[in-house]
Amino acid sequence: MITKLYKKYIYKARLRNAFVVADIVLTFKKGNTTVKRYPAIAATHEKDDYLEYVFYLPQGLNPKNMLEKEYIFNQTFGQSYDLTGDGLKYSLKIFTKQDESIKIYNDTEIKACLKGGLPIIAGYDHFNKLVSYNMVTDPHLLIAGETGSGKSVMLRVILTTLLIHKRRMIDFYLADMKRTEFHLFRNCEGVQQVITDKKKLKKAVLAIHKELETRGDLLDEHGLEHIDEYNKIKGIDKKKYILLCIDEVALLRKETATMDKIEDISTQGRALGIFLILSMQRPDAKILDGQLKSNLTVRYAFRHADLINSNITLGSGNNVDASKINKAEKGKFYMRHEVIKQLQAPYLSLEHAKELLEPIKHVPIEDPHENEFDVEVTDLTLPGSEDDE
Ligand SMILES: Nc1ncnc2c1ncn2[C@@H]1O[C@H](COP(=O)(O)OP(=O)(O)OP(=O)(O)O)[C@@H](O)[C@H]1O
Ligand SMILES: [Mg+2]
Numbered sequence: 001m002i003t004k005l006y007k008k009y010i011y012k013a014r015l016r017n018a019f020v021v022a023d024i025v026l027t028f029k030k031g032n033t034t035v036k037r038y039p040a041i042a043a044t045h046e047k048d049d050y051l052e053y054v055f056y057l058p059q060g061l062n063p064k065n066m067l068e069k070e071y072i073f074n075q076t077f078g079q080s081y082d083l084t085g086d087g088l089k090y091s092l093k094i095f096t097k098q099d100e101s102i103k104i105y106n107d108t109e110i111k112a113c114l115k116g117g118l119p120i121i122a123g124y125d126h127f128n129k130l131v132s133y134n135m136v137t138d139p140h141l142l143i144a145g146e147t148g149s150g151k152s153v154m155l156r157v158i159l160t161t162l163l164i165h166k167r168r169m170i171d172f173y174l175a176d177m178k179r180t181e182f183h184l185f186r187n188c189e190g191v192q193q194v195i196t197d198k199k200k201l202k203k204a205v206l207a208i209h210k211e212l213e214t215r216g217d218l219l220d221e222h223g224l225e226h227i228d229e230y231n232k233i234k235g236i237d238k239k240k241y242i243l244l245c246i247d248e249v250a251l252l253r254k255e256t257a258t259m260d261k262i263e264d265i266s267t268q269g270r271a272l273g274i275f276l277i278l279s280m281q282r283p284d285a286k287i288l289d290g291q292l293k294s295n296l297t298v299r300y301a302f303r304h305a306d307l308i309n310s311n312i313t314l315g316s317g318n319n320v321d322a323s324k325i326n327k328a329e330k331g332k333f334y335m336r337h338e339v340i341k342q343l344q345a346p347y348l349s350l351e352h353a354k355e356l357l358e359p360i361k362h363v364p365i366e367d368p369h370e371n372e373f374d375v376e377v378t379d380l381t382l383p384g385s386e387d388d389e
Helices: 004-021 063-067 071-077 107-111 151-169 198-222 256-272 291-295 307-314 350-360
Strands: 026-030 033-037 040-046 050-056 081-086 089-095 119-124 130-134 140-144 170-176 191-195 241-247 274-280 298-301 332-337 339-344
Touching (some): 119 151, 151 170, 151 350, 298 307
Antiparallel strands (some): 050 089, 081 089, 119 130
């Protein structure tokens, strides 16, 4: 087995070799001798799932000379690398965690999967095709699976994708009952609240429920069936979609008032553009009792404890058993959406997600009265995204 340390040196040697074979070099005369100067590898950073090499081009070498030869990195490291930078400084990340079953989050493949409505990323099928579905037509999703099976990474993939590409259509309410995951979404454009305590969640759910009623009244008034039709009325104040996502909803077992409202949202949300994504380790019968479970029509079942639990999530009589997923097969799951299929979720590390979200982060607004010498913030225009909708 190749140790991590060994890998670090092998890849460094391969990178040096790549510069040589692709002729990424500055050649000049010094007296009678010809000098060749290759890019200098200035730093190596080891992360959980990638090795990063920071290198500098020699001054005088046209960056085009290297960018035109980027194919050499593909030939050397396969698909599992990412090159960023400009001018003289570059960063090459080589994803070391990748084995045949792991699919690193790839923005190009994600973009190709984003047609129509609100695309929710699922995973790669047996043909290596990335599958997604439209939340506007299938409004509520349940993600269930044992600890460490890949639920939170899946949520990171879904939410990061929506935030990068669809944030102007959605108000996000993100509740992280374990306080470990959603901090990275704080201050992102589109994110109304990141909630980590039950009281605040109750408040947010009540507010969303009130909006549910307001929207219901609006549709009644106009004799319409769906919020999308209402939004087509000329001159109207458009209603965005609302997404309430709760990681580890089972921790709300005793919050009956909150859960009742969530159940209402699951019943009426489809027509009103208010959608749910709920995750839980065990498909908890008490939480999923009755209406809520049947309204969560799309299900992602990661590794389950046993067939009984698998059947609670996926339904019985389908010859599928999510407890047969091996513990080591992180990110593998069954998706129930029309039919049941086995998929592999893309892997998006925390560092990678942070990088992707960086351009859509607000600068947190300070209280202008806190310091009388504060400069008034007048321009809060955020950098847009070309790909937005
Ligand atoms: N799609 C994936 N591809 C490869 N590895 C993954 C994938 N999803 C998760 N993993 C690995 O499994 C680990 C645990 O995943 P994750 O945190 O999503 O589990 P979880 O189901 O949310 O667990 P818990 O219920 O304890 O919160 C990750 O840190 C990562 O190393
Ligand atoms: Mg988790």
